[in-house]
Amino acid sequence: MTEHGSIIYLEGVTVDYDGFKALNNLNFIVNHRELRVVIGPNGAGKTTLLDVISGKTKPAAGRVIFGKDRDLMGMREYEITQLGIGRKFQAPSIYGNLSVWENLDLSLSRPSKGIFATLRGISTAAEREEIDRTLETIGLQEQVRKRAGSLSHGQKQWLEIGMVILQDPELLLVDEPVAGMTDEETEQTGRLLQSLAEKHAIIVIEHDMEFVRQIARIVTVLHEGTVICEGTVEKVQADDRVREIYLGRQKVAHG
């Protein structure tokens, strides 16, 4: 039963690693233009959730529907990407031996990314402009010609975000984007994600509650592969079970 307003719809998804269920009969819906934050303790299955949506992991059971009625099960990663799902990894994943420009140029959404198209393809003026605009957004104009491998950690994170933006996805999957960033960078990232949410649906995984409060409208709490609680930050923070498994644990850790 697909909910028609949703951009991504997971039903009864189970991921099984030799008997260990990283996702356990998970149901999860995100609507168009929604910015959803997923939180949960380490090992809750957050990254695995993104793996399933992006096609990296094939679930043992369940359904994954993109948009109206696109079944993602059994599709390859690059096919899913071309459908309009972009992913930013937890650890920066960029092309270290290419320049910043080339990194962005390769990611830019194009009608065909097959071998013969890319052998002939030349960037059009419009495409250049778009890359320039993104460069501005992620603040790497100065570094266009630098080897991406020589960027700082924060810059690499931003570059990867820029690459995902250029794919012009309908759904963005962002895994712990502010890990290792300074406070200022974190805030900038938050603003960037919020502005992106005007046009795209975004799923953000985050640990940093400060950051979550900054950006979140609706928060989903994951624990042991299932959704424990869903709602506004206030509602989630008030939930007893969440306190117990997540916030409670943090308090113990801090105290």
Place this chain on the structure above:
Amino acid sequence: MDESHHRMKRLIGIGVCVAYLGWFVLGSVVAEAQTNVSPSPPLEQALADLSSEVDGTREQAVRLLIEQGDASLLPRMEELRANADRSLRMAIKPVIDTWRHRANLASPDAETRRTAATDLGMNGRVSAISWLETAAANESHRWARYAMEESALLLKLASDDPAVKQQAAAKLGEMRSQNAVPALQALVQAGGGESATAEQKALAQRATAAIERIESWNVWSSTIETLFRGISLSSILLIMSLGLAIVFGLMGVINMAHGELMMIGAYATFVMQECFKLYAPESWFDSYYLAALPAAFLASALFGLILEATVIRFLYGRPLETMLATWGVSLILIQGARMYFGDLTAITAPSWLNGGAQVLVGVFLPFNRLFIIGLSILSVMGIYALLFRSRIGLRVRAVTQNRSMSACLGILTRKVDAYTFAFGSGLAGIAGWALTLVGNVEPGLGQNYIVDSFMVVVTGGVGKLAGTIIASLGIGGLNKLMEPSFGAVYGKVLILVLVILFLQRRPSGLFAVKGRHAEG
């Protein structure tokens, strides 16, 4: 006796050197004097008749001598043969052989008894039946007794009594006697002709039934032998792959010089053999092989240590570069061995590994292969114990799983790397040590199996010993299974195809460590 005393006195008079020489002469003379008892008159007559030129006399004499004479007459016979012409020598030979075999039936060595029995059965003298049966009654060694009974029955096949013949044929079938097949076939043929008597026909029927039994057993025994050869090849591959799998699985290093570390182990064995030849008493020779085990392990481990410290250490995390650099090292080692040792070097296996064990009729398992199988099982158990039951193993596994965390916990990761690699290399040395039993020691030794053992590692997957074991069993077994029908070369090609198809289903091998850590 008197005569010899005289001679002795004379000989003592001559110098020490000559005395020494003479001692041998004397010994033989004494022996002759002792055994040279005079035979009974009819035998004496027969011995004389041997030289007769009259037709039939010689044949009769031969028959008589075979039936009634014994090994005590051998010196006389040898003397006769020494002066005989060709035709006489030919005539005497069966006599001598029969006597020898008959005497050997009582030899203390079971293998000698067995060969003697088989030969008696083949040469077809009816008189031997009773000897064989008597011997069989007292025989304790299973396969010697088998040979005696078999031979006696074979001789009975040539008997005149049809009942005896039929019984013998049936009994031979029961025994699954390989040696009886030609004789039985002859019987079948004799019974198949137009002119065959009813008796012959009945016998032919029995013979046919017996042949069928024997042949259906052959299918079994050859299957068992093929299986054994497969397991034997598997265990060679396993021993080779173990070191490779440890180094690859635990450290992510593909060591293309692994085969050459094996070669070093083999040459260490060879050097140990030569040392024993030169410096140790002859009776110790057999123990060189045991002494060579630690030598092979240490030599290869030392080379491994050097290799790790000078090359591999700088290439951790770059497996393709490691492959190329270690291949370079292997070229250097091969050429070095070729220039120093020459092309071919022979190893004499210790005598306790010669021969084999017969387990069933027609199934013979050579000791050297059994030894390698046993060694591979021991190696697996040893490695398992070391990795999973010891503190060192715990450290090794810790470093494998999380290098930086291990370093934080005070584990000297550099040292663990070096020792792990040295240990894997030492295992290669042991493999080389074992390989000297089944092949030549040559500079290219490591190259022969190396691609196969890489396939084992790839198919088995990284990081799980069980994968390596199953993969080597599979690849070794398939190799031998397909050899008869496809030939060795196409069998190998087929295995490559199978491995590629297998990797379609499981790209990172049988027992890949799943997850993000294994990627990239």
Place this chain on the structure above:
Amino acid sequence: MFWLVGFVLLFVLPILNVLPAEDSWLHVSDFALNRFGKFLAFAILALGLDLIWGYAGILSLGQGVFFGIGAYCMGMHLMLTIGSQSVYGSALPDFMVWNQVTELPFFWKPFYSFSAAVLAGLLVPACFALIFGFLAFRSRIKGVYFAIITQALALMAWLVFNRNETNLGGTNGLTDFKTLLGFRLSDPGTQLALYVVTVLCLGGAYAMCRWIIASRAGRVLIAIRDSEQRVLFSGYSPATYKLFVFVVSAMLAGLAGILYVPQVGIITPAQMGVLPSLEMVVWVAVGGRATLVGAIVGAVGVNLGRSVLTNSFPELWPFFLGGLFVVVVLLFPDGVMGMARQVRGKFAERAARLPKSQAVEGEQT
């Protein structure tokens, strides 16, 4: 630079071969020119290997197989053109007479035609690479796994070509060629022509590789080397790109084989086994990975060294080759070109070549 080197190879050397007197110091002997032609054929193969290993980071240890197939295709044609001039005077190749084969095997028949032989020399390696690569890349066999599987391929090919019943001449291979397209192979003129053709093919191969790596597809190849996962999540199918570059490299290897055989006059399984395939990797490593010029320099340089060394100290060559493997990997991962770059300091040739200024500073392709 490209045009200058091309000019020297294409015009200066042949002219120095033809015009000056035999004893002049300017004279390039027939033998030297022929040798050089062989090295340039190897350079074509090295270009392909550089594409797949240098750029895409996929180590293929089976290039010798593709080279061998190309060479055998040409060799079979040359065998058939011998006709009844052979030792046994039969229309069949000598080794078949020797092996008591009475009828030409069916797969030999197309090779009467020169163009069929050339086509086969290119397409058979390509098809082979296509099937093999499809299976390997589809199931994401990569890194050392791919290297080992291709090495096994080299071993198998070597085993199969060594067999007599495959009717490819067994261990002795194909040799004693007489004519090519009616020209006698022993004529210096024919060899000169072959040399010129080789140079032209090398030029063409270089231009094609240049074009590939300068295109966006070339950058995808480098991207695959850097992070295959990101490529996948940028919407490209890495397997397709890998397959493409594998097939191209196989065809270049086949072309090298086609050009090699008439110049060297013999092809045996020994040229396509495990060791030759690995040696090819060293050419590229020595020249410098991921630089096309480096692949050419490496192929010519290492083979030059080889022919000098094997002449004077044959038993030292394995030491030298082995040492080269170790030293290049450990100390000069960027090869000769890397060293040259260091000597000349940073320069942005690649930046100048690409439109606008998007390329990496101080990096050269």
